[in-house]
Amino acid sequence: MIQTKVTINVRYAETDQMGVAYHGNYLAWFEVARTRMFKDVDISYKKIEQDGYYFPVLEVSVKYHRPALYDDDLTVVARLEEKPVLRTRINYEVYRGDTLLVTGSTTHAFIDREGRPVRPPPYVTAKMNELFRQSPPPQPQ
Amino acid sequence: MIQTKVTINVRYAETDQMGVAYHGNYLAWFEVARTRMFKDVDISYKKIEQDGYYFPVLEVSVKYHRPALYDDDLTVVARLEEKPVLRTRINYEVYRGDTLLVTGSTTHAFIDREGRPVRPPPYVTAKMNELFRQSPPPQPQ
Amino acid sequence: MIQTKVTINVRYAETDQMGVAYHGNYLAWFEVARTRMFKDVDISYKKIEQDGYYFPVLEVSVKYHRPALYDDDLTVVARLEEKPVLRTRINYEVYRGDTLLVTGSTTHAFIDREGRPVRPPPYVTAKMNELFRQSPPPQPQ
Amino acid sequence: MIQTKVTINVRYAETDQMGVAYHGNYLAWFEVARTRMFKDVDISYKKIEQDGYYFPVLEVSVKYHRPALYDDDLTVVARLEEKPVLRTRINYEVYRGDTLLVTGSTTHAFIDREGRPVRPPPYVTAKMNELFRQSPPPQPQ
Numbered sequence: 354m355i356q357t358k359v360t361i362n363v364r365y366a367e368t369d370q371m372g373v374a375y376h377g378n379y380l381a382w383f384e385v386a387r388t389r390m391f392k393d394v395d396i397s398y399k400k401i402e403q404d405g406y407y408f409p410v411l412e413v414s415v416k417y418h419r420p421a422l423y424d425d426d427l428t429v430v431a432r433l434e435e436k437p438v439l440r441t442r443i444n445y446e447v448y449r450g451d452t453l454l455v456t457g458s459t460t461h462a463f464i465d466r467e468g469r470p471v472r473p474p475p476y477v478t479a480k481m482n483e484l485f486r487q488s489p490p491p492q493p494q
Numbered sequence: 495m496i497q498t499k500v501t502i503n504v505r506y507a508e509t510d511q512m513g514v515a516y517h518g519n520y521l522a523w524f525e526v527a528r529t530r531m532f533k534d535v536d537i538s539y540k541k542i543e544q545d546g547y548y549f550p551v552l553e554v555s556v557k558y559h560r561p562a563l564y565d566d567d568l569t570v571v572a573r574l575e576e577k578p579v580l581r582t583r584i585n586y587e588v589y590r591g592d593t594l595l596v597t598g599s600t601t602h603a604f605i606d607r608e609g610r611p612v613r614p615p616p617y618v619t620a621k622m623n624e625l626f627r628q629s630p631p632p633q634p635q
Numbered sequence: 636m637i638q639t640k641v642t643i644n645v646r647y648a649e650t651d652q653m654g655v656a657y658h659g660n661y662l663a664w665f666e667v668a669r670t671r672m673f674k675d676v677d678i679s680y681k682k683i684e685q686d687g688y689y690f691p692v693l694e695v696s697v698k699y700h701r702p703a704l705y706d707d708d709l710t711v712v713a714r715l716e717e718k719p720v721l722r723t724r725i726n727y728e729v730y731r732g733d734t735l736l737v738t739g740s741t742t743h744a745f746i747d748r749e750g751r752p753v754r755p756p757p758y759v760t761a762k763m764n765e766l767f768r769q770s771p772p773p774q775p776q
Numbered sequence: 777m778i779q780t781k782v783t784i785n786v787r788y789a790e791t792d793q794m795g796v797a798y799h800g801n802y803l804a805w806f807e808v809a810r811t812r813m814f815k816d817v818d819i820s821y822k823k824i825e826q827d828g829y830y831f832p833v834l835e836v837s838v839k840y841h842r843p844a845l846y847d848d849d850l851t852v853v854a855r856l857e858e859k860p861v862l863r864t865r866i867n868y869e870v871y872r873g874d875t876l877l878v879t880g881s882t883t884h885a886f887i888d889r890e891g892r893p894v895r896p897p898p899y900v901t902a903k904m905n906e907l908f909r910q911s912p913p914p915q916p917q
Contacts, residue, residue: 364804365657365821370650377648380518510789510793511792529646540705696837
């Protein structure tokens with residue numbers, strides 16, 4: 354499992370007239386946490402694009418439990434729980450202090466510049482193999 | 495069932511460096527279609543808020559099938575398929591011409607200014623009863 | 636002079652907790668009007684980029700006289716008052732009905748994909764010459 | 777003079793298809809720096825609003841010298857150079873390392889909840905008097 358935490362301070366631009374953070378902004382915050390999560394295991398998403406790959410969002414789901422407010426310091430947790438196979442699913446939790454505000458997930462796959470599904474860049478596959486190295490299966494006695 | 499279509503022209507501000515419409519923007523476009531859907535049945539969301547109610551998004555899910563591009567004219571369909579009970583679920587489809595790009599849904603409930611769950615405003619309930627008037631159940635012979 | 640009007644309906648996503656349209660959104664609305672203004676004289680900004688040119692914003696200034704509100708129908712006027720030479724300046728006015736809310740301007744220049752200043756695409760220059768054809772200077776008697 | 781620096785990491789959501797940070801986002805970044813600048817002198821903009829005041833943007837101007845890119849770490853400097861009288865002008869500079877990318881300014885005034893111009897909250901005036909304490913005028917000999 355890979356897990357990263359980032360801190361987001363809610364900007365005034367991110368509020369709406371309900372007086373809370375607009376629900377659409379969480380997708381950008383998830384992305385900030387996702388970018389950092391990859392950096393933390395030495396994968397630069399910027400470099401991935403320079404190498405001719407994209408990693409678009411194919412699905413997103415979010416549950417809003419409580420609102421975030423202007424100037425709140427939020428903790429966004431991103432978590433890759435399983436070794437990516439064809440699709441990569443990342444889970445997110447957004448907290449203010451110990452209070453869980455929002456949960457969500459995004460699903461991704463690698464494509465090339467023409468939008469065709471492709472295998473991940475080799476250095477991503479190698480890193481994932483390293484991070485999700487399976488313990489050997491139990492041996493019969 | 496209530497159904498509304500709106501046209502959205504993709505703004506330059508809504509693109510990202512992948513050269514497509516940023517995936518987070520669909521939530522704002524869903525909202526444009528939702529606002530119009532309520533207007534089409536004479537419910538003003540603006541008035542709902544003035545009356546002391548909010549109708550926040552509790553859940554959202556989106557599937558991205560194909561990207562939308564700058565200056566595309568998109569059709570966003572919003573559909574209320576079932577009479578709202580405690581929660582209201584609205585479904586969305588985004589098309590470019592006949593091509594389906596994105597599907598999604600949002601779930602909502604009414605709250606008051608203190609954030610407590612409340613019954614819908616009476617005129618919303620009355621309108622929903624009118625729009626989802628059930629045909630009488632089949633009579634025994 | 637070239638002048639275009641577009642209608643913008645203020646989205647919920649575009650409000651902030653002051654209960655008005657967030658001041659940063661006007662830049663995107665100016666752009667919607669600018670894109671349409673060029674289309675109205677048969678210049679597609681989309682095609683300009685496909686041909687290898689960009690027309691970035693070099694300067695922007697905005698004066699906010701009155702706020703715009705959620706669900707307001709705004710008229711955004713874009714106006715090219717003088718034939719562009721090295722730089723192109725476009726002026727904007729945002730109205731709700733007859734009430735002027737905001738005025739602004741943007742300044743642009745053409746660059747190539749490497750970010751170097753370049754002459755405009757020939758079809759843009761030709762169109763500007765056509766649109767800003769000067770009446771002949773007064774003849775001495 | 778009051779001056780504050782904040783660091784902004786350019787989000788993917790903030791890029792556009794020109795491959796750079798969208799020009800409209802700088803207004804939100806200026807605001808992040810402005811919020812922090814006030815906090816640094818113990819003025820909470822959040823509290824100002826709770827006390828019934830707003831501090832809207834009346835004018836903004838921006839000059840874009842060079843583009844910012846995805847994942848860039850930017851330094852945004854906000855500077856209040858003169859003691860605010862009727863209007864408050866704040867200047868901004870955005871750097872990547874030592875390279876100046878953007879300069880700008882915003883002008884503000886205090887209003888009440890009905891949008892009427894008002895004097896600043898007393899604690900803001902007191903703090904400004906303290907920070908911009910004038911040296912005594914030169915004495916006649």
